[in-house]
Amino acid sequence: MTKTADNVNPHVYEKGSEREITATERDEDVLDEIDEREVFDLIRNINDPEHPLTLEELHVVEEQNVFIDNKDNLVRVYFTPTIPHCSMATLIGLSIRVQLLRALPSRFKVTVEVSEGTHVSEHAVNKQLADKERVAAALENNNLVQIINQCVANS
Amino acid sequence: MAKLELLQTLTGHKGIVWNVSWHPLGKMFASCGEDKIIKLWSKEGEHWVMKTVLVDGHQRTIREVSWSPCGNFLASASFDGTTAIWDKKSGQFECNATLEGHENEVKSVAWSPSGQLLATCGRDKSVWVWEVAGDDEYVCEAVLNIHNQDVKKVAWHPSSDILASASYDNTVKMYKEDQLDNDWACIATLQSHESTVWSLVFDKTGKRLATCSDDKTIKIWQEYNADNQEGVIVANKDSIWKCVCTLSGYHTRCVYDITWCHTTGLIATACGDDIIRVFKEVDNSDPNAPSFDLICTKPNAHSQDVNCVQWNPSGNQELISCSDDGEIKVWKFTED
Numbered sequence: 001m002t003k004t005a006d007n008v009n010p011h012v013y014e015k016g017s018e019r020e021i022t023a024t025e026r027d028e029d030v031l032d033e034i035d036e037r038e039v040f041d042l043i044r045n046i047n048d049p050e051h052p053l054t055l056e057e058l059h060v061v062e063e064q065n066v067f068i069d070n071k072d073n074l075v076r077v078y079f080t081p082t083i084p085h086c087s088m089a090t091l092i093g094l095s096i097r098v099q100l101l102r103a104l105p106s107r108f109k110v111t112v113e114v115s116e117g118t119h120v121s122e123h124a125v126n127k128q129l130a131d132k133e134r135v136a137a138a139l140e141n142n143n144l145v146q147i148i149n150q151c152v153a154n155s
Numbered sequence: 156m157a158k159l160e161l162l163q164t165l166t167g168h169k170g171i172v173w174n175v176s177w178h179p180l181g182k183m184f185a186s187c188g189e190d191k192i193i194k195l196w197s198k199e200g201e202h203w204v205m206k207t208v209l210v211d212g213h214q215r216t217i218r219e220v221s222w223s224p225c226g227n228f229l230a231s232a233s234f235d236g237t238t239a240i241w242d243k244k245s246g247q248f249e250c251n252a253t254l255e256g257h258e259n260e261v262k263s264v265a266w267s268p269s270g271q272l273l274a275t276c277g278r279d280k281s282v283w284v285w286e287v288a289g290d291d292e293y294v295c296e297a298v299l300n301i302h303n304q305d306v307k308k309v310a311w312h313p314s315s316d317i318l319a320s321a322s323y324d325n326t327v328k329m330y331k332e333d334q335l336d337n338d339w340a341c342i343a344t345l346q347s348h349e350s351t352v353w354s355l356v357f358d359k360t361g362k363r364l365a366t367c368s369d370d371k372t373i374k375i376w377q378e379y380n381a382d383n384q385e386g387v388i389v390a391n392k393d394s395i396w397k398c399v400c401t402l403s404g405y406h407t408r409c410v411y412d413i414t415w416c417h418t419t420g421l422i423a424t425a426c427g428d429d430i431i432r433v434f435k436e437v438d439n440s441d442p443n444a445p446s447f448d449l450i451c452t453k454p455n456a457h458s459q460d461v462n463c464v465q466w467n468p469s470g471n472q473e474l475i476s477c478s479d480d481g482e483i484k485v486w487k488f489t490e491d
Contacts, residue, residue, distance in 0.1 A: 106459055106480070109408065109427070130369070130409075131323070131351065132427075132460070132479075133218075134305070136171065136189070137234050137260050137278070140215050 181469030276306035359417035418470025
């Protein structure tokens with residue numbers, strides 16, 4: 001089953017630099033809340049399902065599209081499909097959601113949505129990703145879990 | 156001051172607990188979830204304890220459990236596409252019938268008030284009506300393909316064979332068997348929610364229905380018969396259902412479940428913001444435009460989403476809830 005990628009020749013961007021760890025962060029006595037950069041680090045190395053590239057290299061995820069509110073325990077990530085009719089949008093969103101569900105403390109309410117105006121089925125994709133019952137059912141589908149695990153393997 | 160007091164926290168499930176269901180006498184309840192196990196709980200002295208574990212009934216998450224009105228049967232709906240019927244004719248609970256037919260996840264199961272009918276629904280967008288045909292025999296009476304998306308929940312009218320279903324398509328549908336041709340047909344579509352309707356519950360009279368949604372609102376619907384005195388136009392039908400109240404601005408995330416106490420008339424909700432809320436109809440409020448007050452808010456009722464709330468059917472103001480956090484909690488409601 002060889003299927004041509006939706007976007008055969010995506011624009012590839014440079015990877016960002018690694019996060020510098022400061023002295024305060026090493027200090028065990030300083031309260032160190034999870035910040036946008038840490039959430040971004042959890043998802044930047046997720047592989048695109050169609051290319052041997054990371055979501056960061058394709059600018060599907062960007063640090064500026066990650067929002068965190070430690071007081072109310074909210075994390076919101078907007079992702080940008082490389083083309084507006086990308087059929088992989090739900091799978092990419094699911095990979096981001098799964099990675100954050102696995103890696104973040106369970107107190108966080110995670111929302112993953114398509115960046116406004118960047119996908120033809122934006123509303124349908126967002127509704128599906130927000131439905132935790134569908135996400136739970138999808139995660140019991142072994143084939144799908146294998147694909148997602150391949151995407152998040154290097155994260 | 157109204158308050159919800161925590162009586163007990165019950166642990167033992169691994170992963171998400173999706174649903175809890177009271178036995179009709181209110182002295183026992185069942186719970187189920189991601190771990191594919193059903194647990195039966197009852198009281199020993201002052202404390203709730205786990206009495207029985209039902210295993211090997213399902214291959215995937217058990218989404219909902221439901222007791223028959225006689226209390227002798229328990230139905231369980233699973234993401235594995237089947238509905239299992241458990242009873243203890245042999246002395247202990249066993250699965251003696253499995254209802255197959257849904258293409259994939261079954262999300263809800265409910266017994267009719269007579270116990271003669273069973274309804275199931277699921278991701279395949281269909282609602283099935285089953286008839287109890289004899290010992291351990293269930294026959295499919297109807298497959299209703301009326302919704303155009305995932306069907307989340309089914310519930311029966313408290314005294315007649317009218318069925319209601321809630322869907323990802325943002326609507327609620329009602330069905331009834333036509334006495335002339337014995338065909339089940341959709342008799343009403345309730346449209347007003349702006350996102351998935353997750354759950355629904357009738358009041359004790361069956362003249363009102365409460366629904367909860369991903370749009371963060373609760374809606375109260377009322378039935379108007381063709382001969383209604385209020386002047387509501389009912390064209391070519393026995394009755395219509397009208398939204399008479401919307402409770403918005405209270406819930407901050409998706410509302411997953413709603414329960415309406417048939418003794419006290421109190422409504423409680425389970426929300427994705429980890430809060431349990433209790434609403435009460437205002438005394439002397441207009442029956443055609445009722446208002447409800449939020450009389451109790453329990454923040455951090457659970458440490459994650461609250462998935463289900465159920466008032467004890469005995470009317471003793473006990474409430475059970477369960478959550479993504481793997482816990483079940485028993486609460487006592489009091490109002491001075």
